[in-house]
Amino acid sequence: MAWLAIITAGLCEVFGVTMMNRWQNEKKFSMIVWLIVSFALSLALLSYAMNSVPMSTAYAVWTGLGASGGALIGMIFFGESKNWKRILFITMILVSAVGLKLIS
């Protein structure tokens, strides 16, 4: 159950970032509401998961899922650059952020 919660939390985070993207295009107030709801749900699920999964592991998986998902959605649906250098630098940031969360 805890792992299901972490994965769902990661997906909620990706959804929140997608709403951030849509807000830039549409400026509808409902986007902000969805953004708040999805990030709040994401953090609630994360803290629930931390009851049974070690905090550093839970945090690392959540960060990795959310930020890589957000970047992928940007490239696939919102026309963000797929330049290999950009992908390399995003990967460097993600790998080191996940590593730091695992050992902290």
Add this chain to the structure above:
Amino acid sequence: MNKHWSIVLLAVLFEVIWVIGLKHSHSIWAWGGTAFAVVFTFYLLLLAGRFLPVGTVYTVFTGLGTAGTVMAGVLFFDESLSIAKVLLLAILLAGVIGLKTVTSHDAKEGDA
């Protein structure tokens, strides 16, 4: 350092403040300040997303937020600084600087 990246850095600063706040708030004022920092962080992220790709903004925000909380832990809360931590922080910063360099060519400015 241009204006739009400064907005992202300011968001990171407020993120570090509220992450510390979540752990160490004990009074109603501290909790109020923490809540304000959360709201202000997201306001800044949305603002930065007007000028820079949202995927870039969010990755930099996540990465530097992690680096900032690790540094705050070491500086203010007596957490240890290992070689592995220093190495990962260096890779992270190199990634952020690299991303900033390539983003100046494909930033949203102008094609909005």
